[in-house]
Amino acid sequence: MDFASFIGIISGLALIISAIFLGSSDIAIFLNIPGIMIVIGGTIAATLVTFQFKDTMSAFRAAFIVFSQDKQNPQAMIATMLQITKIARREGLVALSRVDADSPFLKRAMNMASDASDEDYIRKTLQADIDSLKMRHYVIQDVFKKMGLYAPAFGMLGTLIGLIQMLAQLDNPESIGPSMAVALLTTFYGSLLSTVIFNPIAGKLKARTILEIQTLEIIRDGTVSLLGSNNYLAVYERLSSYVPAHQRKPAGMGE
Template structure:
């Protein structure tokens, strides 16, 4: 579980609620059902109009992953590829077909390597998978980016509706103040949804995508390095470039 995501969103909401309570003991003045309907309903409607339903559902499933799964660690995949290098060096590339991998991408790479496929074919095939993943993840990220744009826009729309209703009551000065407060609430709702929820989730998904792509590239380059030269140190030097120098773990020359 990624606790930093929980800490981020909970602390953000807690600070906002604390500021509201500090300035006013009556939190009910910040609740306006029609405004919530305009902002949330309008944002969802515009998102469904922009994207296919399956892409929208995929985005919400991906958002759940942000909170429920730990991020991938490139160091672990490098260690896995080095272990497979030892297997290939001791038993030959054919032995890789007997290795069971949790990652379908890694399993596919091992199967192609054990079949002695051409290196260029393996590189292009695995790169096509990586490019396909990039496009799928881009759409998922774009869903939340667009929601982050739509929410403030519908908040402003709700404010304009409230201002029109307020101006229609100019003959009643006592009603202007409360009407103005209600009108501004929709802008408040839109800003909260955009800055605390939608945009941070989009950013988190982008960061997860970068890590996942890095992991797949480690698999791709590690597989090709094993086929070209199953020298343990050579494979390590090839893959270690994916992590910062100060995070690289020293390795021995064991086979």
């Protein structure tokens, strides 16, 4: 589980709720069912108009995966590719087809390498997969980015509705204060969802996409380097450029 994301959302909500309790003894004044319906219902409706239903559902599934799984470690994939280089040198390229890999992308790369496919063909094929993943992830990120825009907009819309209803009752001065408070609640709901939920999720998805793409690029370059020279140090030098110098592990020539 990604505890940083979990702690961030929980602490953000906790601080806001604590501030509400400290500033008011009546928490009920912050609850308005019609306002919640306008903001949440309107945001979902606008999102479904903007995106296909399957893309919207994929976005929510992706968000769940991001928060339930640990992030990928490029350093671990570099170590895997170096281990594969040792296997190729000891047993030949044909042995790569027997490499046990959880990643379908890595398995595909190993199968093409074991078939002695052309380096340029392998590079272009794997790059096409990476580009396709970028586009899919862009749509998923965009779902939450758009929701982060729609929520405050529907909050403002709810506020305008409340103000219209309030102005229709100007002959009753006692109702103006409570009506204004209710009108402003929808703006509060929209801003809360945007800043604490939707935009942070979009940012987290983007960060995870960058890590995943980096991992796939390590597999791509590692496979091509392995076919080109099949040299442990050459593969290490090529792949180590993907991590900062102070995080690089020694080559460890354990052949």
